[in-house]
Amino acid sequence: MPLPTPGDVHVDTLLTGISVAYMNTADKFVADIVFPRVPVTQRSGKYATYSKADFLRDEMKYRAPGSVSAGGGFRTSTATYFAEVFGFHVDVDDQTVANATSPFEPVRDATQYITQKELIKREVDFVSNFFTTSVWTGGKKVAGTNGDLVAGTDFTAWDDASSTPIEDVQNQIAEVESATGILPNTLVVNRRVAMALRNHPDIVDRIKYTSGNPVGEDIIARLLGVDRFLVAAGVKNSAAEGLTNSSDYIAGNNALLVYSAASPSLMNPSGGYTFVWSGLTGSQDGRRIKRYRLEEYSSDRVEIEAAWDMKVVAADTGAFFQNCVS
Numbered sequence: 001m002p003l004p005t006p007g008d009v010h011v012d013t014l015l016t017g018i019s020v021a022y023m024n025t026a027d028k029f030v031a032d033i034v035f036p037r038v039p040v041t042q043r044s045g046k047y048a049t050y051s052k053a054d055f056l057r058d059e060m061k062y063r064a065p066g067s068v069s070a071g072g073g074f075r076t077s078t079a080t081y082f083a084e085v086f087g088f089h090v091d092v093d094d095q096t097v098a099n100a101t102s103p104f105e106p107v108r109d110a111t112q113y114i115t116q117k118e119l120i121k122r123e124v125d126f127v128s129n130f131f132t133t134s135v136w137t138g139g140k141k142v143a144g145t146n147g148d149l150v151a152g153t154d155f156t157a158w159d160d161a162s163s164t165p166i167e168d169v170q171n172q173i174a175e176v177e178s179a180t181g182i183l184p185n186t187l188v189v190n191r192r193v194a195m196a197l198r199n200h201p202d203i204v205d206r207i208k209y210t211s212g213n214p215v216g217e218d219i220i221a222r223l224l225g226v227d228r229f230l231v232a233a234g235v236k237n238s239a240a241e242g243l244t245n246s247s248d249y250i251a252g253n254n255a256l257l258v259y260s261a262a263s264p265s266l267m268n269p270s271g272g273y274t275f276v277w278s279g280l281t282g283s284q285d286g287r288r289i290k291r292y293r294l295e296e297y298s299s300d301r302v303e304i305e306a307a308w309d310m311k312v313v314a315a316d317t318g319a320f321f322q323n324c325v326s
Contacts, residue, residue, distance in 0.1 A: 023116050028233040030251075031119075031126035031310075034188055035271065038264045039278035039285060043307065044082040050267065051075040052316070056181055081309045083277035083286070088117045089303035091294065110302040111289065118287070118304050123234040123250045129310040130272055131188065131232070131251050132320075136258070136312075138184075139319030140175040151323040159196040159325040166202055169224045172257050172319040182269060182317045185227040186260045190251040193324045194220075194231045226257070253325045258318035269314040277307035 054074035061070040090110040097106050129135075133148050141147055142154045149155055149172070156163035169187060177183045189197070197203060198215045203223055207215065221229035232251035239246040261270035276286030287306045294301050 023112065024119065024234050026119065028235070029119050029123045030188060030230050030232040030234075031122040032274070034126070034130065034186060034230060034256075034258075035260050035273055035310075036262070036264045037274045037276050037285065040081070040083065040275050041279035043085075043277050043279070044080065046078040046080050049077045049079055051077075052180065079311075079313075081273075081275040081311055083275055083307040083309045085277070085280070085305060085307045086118070086121055087303060087305040088114050088121075089301050090114055091297065091299045091301050093297065093299040095298070097300075107291070107300065107302060114289070114302060114304040118306055120234065120236050120250070122306070122308070123232070124236065125308070125310055127232075127251050130312065131254060131256055133322060135315060136256070136271075136318035136320045137315045138176040138179065138317055139172055139257075139321075148320045148322050151321070151326070155321065157324060157326045158193065158200060161201055163200070164202065165197055165200055166223055166225075168321070169226070169255075169257060173225055176257070176259070176317055176319060180269075180314075180316050182259045182314070184257050184259045184317065184319070186230065186256075186258050186271075187221070187224060187226045187228070188230045188232055188251075188256040188258070189324065190249045190253060191231055191233045192249070192253050193255055194229075196325045228260075253323055255321040255324050256318060257321070259314070269317060271314055271318045272310065272312050275309040275311060280305070280307050283307070 051074050054072075057072075059070060059072050063069045090113055092106045092110050100106050136148070137146050139147060139149045139154075141149060149168075151157040155168045158165045158168075173184050194217070197220055203215060203220060206223055207219060211219070213219070217229045217231065221227065232249070234250045235247050236250045237245050237247045258271035259269070260272070261268050264270075264273060277283070278286055280286065280288065282288045282290070283305070286308055287304070290301075290303045290305070292301055292303075293299075
């Protein structure tokens with residue numbers, strides 16, 4: 001073998017054009033887009049509610065000449081919000097910064113890391129508050145009661161070719177509207193449910209002779225009868241630090257049909273709102289990233305804080321489908 005060998009004259013160095021980090025892109029999360037965000041200057045407060053029964057009752061009567069018209073009134077109440085503050089940080093020490101070579105940039109990497117943590121936490125809260133059972137009351141079950149719709153009992157799972165997802169969704173749209181006067185406009189699913197709908201024969205058959213385009217989210221929305229079809233595809237590792245990674249979608253194999261207002265407004269219901277504490281010093285829409293010096297540790301701390309309260313406002317404008325795929 002000739003000397004020196006190739007290994008003797010080359011020392012492996014880090015490539016500066018690529019690196020590998022597993023991160024969710026921001027468009028995989030739906031926590032910020034399903035329901036309107038309501039900026040609030042105070043961490044806690046109240047908002048007004050009006051009686052649905054009073055507004056939907058038929059009480060106008062024939063008025064005879066010279067008589068007094070029928071009259072009535074409506075009840076009001078209040079509900080509360082409280083924006084919890086969440087935070088996470090990474091400390092970047094001077095020695096690490098001084099010794100870093102490309103592609104590592106410790107402060108940049110730390111900023112992306114804490115931002116990912118905030119996105120995941122926000123999505124986890126969205127699922128815990130909105131995308132779960134025993135929350136929404138607008139769904140009408142086969143038994144005639146209101147509540148969550150369960151695959152195998154109230155509908156056939158949508159990855160079964162014999163299922164009828166279009167009719168399932170449209171039937172619940174009518175149930176919610178007939179009980180509230182509000183037409184649901186949004187369907188939220190995870191990626192597995194989205195793929196089952198994308199490939200469902202009922203949906204494919206309705207467009208195969210009219211469009212050469214693949215079945216996209218806009219087409220699914222139109223066929224189901226909603227304005228928005230949103231896919232919650234954020235992923236979370238549920239294993240503790242040091243254990244083998246155990247990642248899966250944050251949102252389960254379910255579906256939420258709900259009315260979401262275009263923006264916060266007076267005398268207009270919405271299935272939910274996210275109250276964000278815009279009054280938190282230095283925050284933008286309830287979020288802030290800080291970098292400050294820890295001289296005693298010869299480090300900079302990169303920290304993210306966010307304050308929100310994800311609140312169900314009108315539970316009767318939503319219907320929840322459980323276990324949409326098997």
